[in-house]
Amino acid sequence: MDTTQVITLLTITLPLFGAGIGYLIKSQVEKKKELNNELNKQRREIYQNFVNLIIDIFANTKLKRNTSEQNLKALYEFYKKYVLFASPNVIKAFSDYFQYIYDTQKKEESTFHLSLITKIMYEMRRDIGLNNKGLGENGEMLMRALITDFDKLFEKK
Template sequence: MELLKTLGPSIITLVGIVIGWYLKEQSEKLRLQKEKLLETKRENYLKVLIPIIRIFAGIRNKNEMEKAIKEVQSFDYKQTAFHLMMFGSDGVVRAYNDFFQFLYNQPDTSSPKLMMTYLGRLVIEIRKDIGNNSTTLKELDMLRFMITDIDKFN
């Protein structure tokens, strides 16, 4: 019994240290997994957006527009979009699907404001998913840098 009184505090301290070390290791492992997932998401989001940006860049250039359309129809793009479905947040997936459903169901670009709203919402959802949860930007704010006459759509 005397031995237990003497070694008890040391054993409890040692057990506490081991448990603390284990919890720290698990926490670090989880943090690294989250960082890797976030980097994967960023890369995938960029790959998904590049052809869409090319479409805007090619509005007056038929060759650029054709390249963008071919890229969106390619196997690689479909694979990237599938990765978005797997790794993207619910908000990003919904916004991406809504944007493309809008494009599929439009006979022409009869509603540019609505198209820009869908695209802007997609970009906002991506911003939120990569860490800007408290953004106060609106859909058209996200596209202001590439559309010169965007204010006429407000």
């Protein structure tokens, strides 16, 4: 083979080879994007269930209904569903909350308890790509509508 034949052969095969590699890369990116879209859809649904649960707990507390065992059972049910889909930050925030619940030696400190709950929601919002600017260090503003004397509760000391 002379040089012109080699150049002609390379001119034909290299673009075909490049197109094949490009197609493979594009298909992998599309698969990953499709998986992430499905994952985010699952996360939104599961996270919405958590928010509904927390608001129901607050409503029951304000209405003086004692349902703590039922609430804990619902939190365990949520845990079963979210553990496969949540980001590491959400899992860590939820684990911190459960460790607080398990520690019966701690006195009930409502400010800390509430900040653990809002931290979970804060991380969930971050996980699905929402902006948390202005919601407080741990998302304290997320619960403002449900709490009276909110500013006094989270006053900087």
